Amino acid sequence: MKRAILVVTVALAMMPVCGAGPAAAARPAEPAQRLVQAIVVLTAQVDPSTVKAPNRRQRGATLERTLRATADTAQKSVLELLRKRQAQGLVTTIDPLWIFNGISVTAAPSVIRELAARPDVRRIDPEVTIQAPVLPRATATAETGPPPPEPNVALVNAPALWNLGFRGQGVVVANMDTGVDGSHPDLAGRWRGGNNSWYDPYGQHPTVPTDVNGHGTATMGVMVGGDAGGTSIGMAPDARWIAVKMFNDRGAATSTAIHRGFQWLLDPDGNPDTADAPDVVNDSWTSSAGGCNLDFQPDLAMLRAAGILPVFSAGNYGPTAGTVLSPANNPEAFAVGSTDLADVIDPSSSRGPSACGQPVVPRAVAPGVNVRTTDLYGLYTTASGTSLAAPHVSGALALLLSAFPDLPADRQAAALEGGAADLGPGGPDNDYGYGRLDAFAAYQWLSTMPDFTTSVSPSTATTTPGGTATYTVSVAGVNGFTGPVTLSLAGLSAAQATWSFTPAVISGGSGSARLDVTTAAGLAPGSYRLTLTGTSGSTRRSAYATLVIPAQPNFTVAVAPASATVPAGDTTTYTVTVGALNGFTGNVGLSLTGLPGGVGSSAFNPTSVATAGSSQLTVTTLATAPPGTYPLTVTGTSGSLSRTATVMLTVTARDFTLSASPSAVTVSRGQTASYTVSAGSVGGFAGSVTLSVTGLPAGASATFSTNPVGTPGTSTLRVRTTSSTPRASFTVIVIGTAGALVHQVPVTLTVR
Numbered sequence: 226m227k228r229a230i231l232v233v234t235v236a237l238a239m240m241p242v243c244g245a246g247p248a249a250a251a252r253p254a255e256p257a258q259r260l261v262q263a264i265v266v267l268t269a270q271v272d273p274s275t276v277k278a279p280n281r282r283q284r285g286a287t288l289e290r291t292l293r294a295t296a297d298t299a300q301k302s303v304l305e306l307l308r309k310r311q312a313q314g315l316v317t318t319i320d321p322l323w324i325f326n327g328i329s330v331t332a333a334p335s336v337i338r339e340l341a342a343r344p345d346v347r348r349i350d351p352e353v354t355i356q357a358p359v360l361p362r363a364t365a366t367a368e369t370g371p372p373p374p375e376p377n378v379a380l381v382n383a384p385a386l387w388n389l390g391f392r393g394q395g396v397v398v399a400n401m402d403t404g405v406d407g408s409h410p411d412l413a414g415r416w417r418g419g420n421n422s423w424y425d426p427y428g429q430h431p432t433v434p435t436d437v438n439g440h441g442t443a444t445m446g447v448m449v450g451g452d453a454g455g456t457s458i459g460m461a462p463d464a465r466w467i468a469v470k471m472f473n474d475r476g477a478a479t480s481t482a483i484h485r486g487f488q489w490l491l492d493p494d495g496n497p498d499t500a501d502a503p504d505v506v507n508d509s510w511t512s513s514a515g516g517c518n519l520d521f522q523p524d525l526a527m528l529r530a531a532g533i534l535p536v537f538s539a540g541n542y543g544p545t546a547g548t549v550l551s552p553a554n555n556p557e558a559f560a561v562g563s564t565d566l567a568d569v570i571d572p573s574s575s576r577g578p579s580a581c582g583q584p585v586v587p588r589a590v591a592p593g594v595n596v597r598t599t600d601l602y603g604l605y606t607t608a609s610g611t612s613l614a615a616p617h618v619s620g621a622l623a624l625l626l627s628a629f630p631d632l633p634a635d636r637q638a639a640a641l642e643g644g645a646a647d648l649g650p651g652g653p654d655n656d657y658g659y660g661r662l663d664a665f666a667a668y669q670w671l672s673t674m675p676d677f678t679t680s681v682s683p684s685t686a687t688t689t690p691g692g693t694a695t696y697t698v699s700v701a702g703v704n705g706f707t708g709p710v711t712l713s714l715a716g717l718s719a720a721q722a723t724w725s726f727t728p729a730v731i732s733g734g735s736g737s738a739r740l741d742v743t744t745a746a747g748l749a750p751g752s753y754r755l756t757l758t759g760t761s762g763s764t765r766r767s768a769y770a771t772l773v774i775p776a777q778p779n780f781t782v783a784v785a786p787a788s789a790t791v792p793a794g795d796t797t798t799y800t801v802t803v804g805a806l807n808g809f810t811g812n813v814g815l816s817l818t819g820l821p822g823g824v825g826s827s828a829f830n831p832t833s834v835a836t837a838g839s840s841q842l843t844v845t846t847l848a849t850a851p852p853g854t855y856p857l858t859v860t861g862t863s864g865s866l867s868r869t870a871t872v873m874l875t876v877t878a879r880d881f882t883l884s885a886s887p888s889a890v891t892v893s894r895g896q897t898a899s900y901t902v903s904a905g906s907v908g909g910f911a912g913s914v915t916l917s918v919t920g921l922p923a924g925a926s927a928t929f930s931t932n933p934v935g936t937p938g939t940s941t942l943r944v945r946t947t948s949s950t951p952r953a954s955f956t957v958i959v960i961g962t963a964g965a966l967v968h969q970v971p972v973t974l975t976v977r
């Protein structure tokens with residue numbers, strides 16, 4: 226039979242958007258400004274481990290109220306900025322979210338940079354675009370007789386739970402997919418209905434469940450389909466369904482729509498007082514990008530905190546190792562691989578290990594080869610891929626929640642793993658995870674197996690490099706568990722931190738320990754994912770926390786202009802600007818180096834800047850300053866932090882020129898020789914020049930018509946000879962003096 230591999234791909238990139246701001250509209254000749262879509266994640270985030278409530282559904286409501294209150298308060302300042310930038314045409318869309326404290330924006334790159342520099346912004350995720358899968362459809366087949374379960378449904382032991390009376394009744398499942406054909410005879414009657422059971426974030430089909438692709442109809446059929454087609458195709462036929470159409474009709478999903486979809490699932494009717502969240506959420510999609518992408522981790526963490534285990538298809542990128550992609554490889558996700566009816570892994574099923582540090586991915590496998598399920602137009606199809614394996618697990622959860630309605634998400638995962646039929650190498654492995662889904666064994670495991678859960682609080686702690694963060698790790702036993710639990714931590718290297726648990730072993734089955742994590746002085750700012758694992762015998766139960774090393778407060782120093790030219794003796798000014806980074810609030814003292822005392826002096830006004838602001842630097846040069854270019858370094862100092870900026874100061878000389886005309890005069894004894902002495906100005910020189918002469922012959926005397934002479938200016942030099950003046954040629958030196966500046970010019974006097 227032809228196998229239809231369900232593939233979902235993702236293009237991870239900043240999505241450029243052509244802006245249609247007023248500036249662009251007013252000047253059509255200029256290219257439209259390129260805006261980008263991004264998810265702004267704020268610093269303040271709810272710690273879900275602090276949300277306490279007596280049962281699973283009330284915990285969801287309490288969690289939602291806390292999330293909404295946090296977002297309302299913490300987003301005010303950023304929203305104010307965004308609206309201001311929107312008025313300037315630099316922002317087109319602002320879409321606040323509360324499932325985590327974040328805002329989807331379409332904004333100019335300058336605004337994105339502005340946001341990233343804010344201390345109340347933790348990080349900025351690029352908008353992701355995911356392409357919807359194509360599902361080849363088979364023709365409907367007419368079948369008669371009693372409705373046996375499909376072999377895939379039988380293999381995972383769903384009928385054994387049906388026989389116990391657990392058929393998914395009282396449970397609501399959801400998928401995030403291409404939509405659901407709400408008119409399919411095996412699905413129509415199982416839709417929960419009302420106005421809180423269908424969400425199309427694109428608004429293309431706002432009220433009626435619709436699927437133009439078929440993929441979402443196929444995954445929903447595996448979860449809740451009935452036997453209208455002649456065989457029982459669904460795992461939990463008495464469950465009801467709701468859905469998020471996360472792919473639009475063109476088959477694309479944006480990360481904004483996905484975030485909104487997760488948020489809708491936490492509270493479909495937008496009223497925290499009504500418990501209308503689904504019990505089970507199936508996500509048969511992954512990105513196609515390798516590595517660990519945590520864009521959706523906050524959403525998954527909140528689903529888990531609300532008691533919903535995020536079930537993901539592992540992806541169809543096998544058999545190469547490391548092909549379980551995000552978000553399926555995120556610590557909060559339960560990734561499902563695909564096997565055939567002989568319990569052999571599908572070669573295309575994605576394999577571990579996880580780039581995000583999950584100890585084993587996939588977590589389990591389920592049938593995903595030649596699975597019969599619902600198709601569009603009321604038809605049925607037989608298709609393959611992990612997209613169809615995952616809803617087996619989601620459907621099994623619906624059965625387990627019929628039996629144990631208050632099961633927390635981590636116990637749901639533990640039961641699926643504890644009941645799984647080990648395949649491949651003994652024990653959990655990166656092909657089959659814990660093994661092939663067995664719904665009945667999971668039920669038995671939950672009913673009888675002594676077990677424990679591990680939790681950690683707070684989920685996020687912040688410290689500085691070299692500082693210590695403290696967590697409380699708790700162990701709770703169930704089904705009579707009394708064993709000792711040894712605690713360990715993963716996620717930090719010995720070079721990054723040291724840590725200790727007090728006590729290191731929790732005895733008696735339940736209790737708590739204090740975890741101190743002391744970071745290395747050189748630990749780089751960032752978010753570090755910690756895995757806290759309790760181990761008792763071969764049972765390991767993990768909880769997850771985040772250690773945040775915030776970027777240290779810092780400041781910038783900038784000086785303008787970069788260079789200035791000043792005549793010696795004049796004054797010039799620079800503007801020194803101090804900018805605050807990462808919440809810096811100190812006082813920045815300013816000083817200057819590089820200006821020799823013989824060149825001039827400097828002063829800052831003010832001499833220090835509080836947090837951020839500017840100061841005027843005045844440099845006063847001496848009239849005698851040697852001409853040249855001097856690099857000046859402005860240093861801002863606050864505590865142990867210092868930042869410098871260097872600018873150039875070019876000093877030009879002030880000077881005068883001296884010339885005399887004619888250069889030679891011949892006179893007889895007793896006559897007077899006249900020369901015109903000219904003084905000129907250089908570099909803005911405006912003083913006067915005192916004139917004198919040397920080298921006069923005996924018996925001669927000199928006078929100047931004007932002395933001192935201005936610049937520019939002329940003076941007539943008269944040299945009067947007498948009868949006793951020798952007959953000869955003499956060199957007479959005319960000297961001009963202005964302060965320290967001295968110039969001279971020779972003239973010739975011949976006496977005959």
Ligand SMILES: [Ca+2]
Nearest residue numbers: 496497499501
């Ligand atoms: Ca509600």
Ligand SMILES: [Ca+2]
Nearest residue numbers: 648649650652
């Ligand atoms: Ca195994």
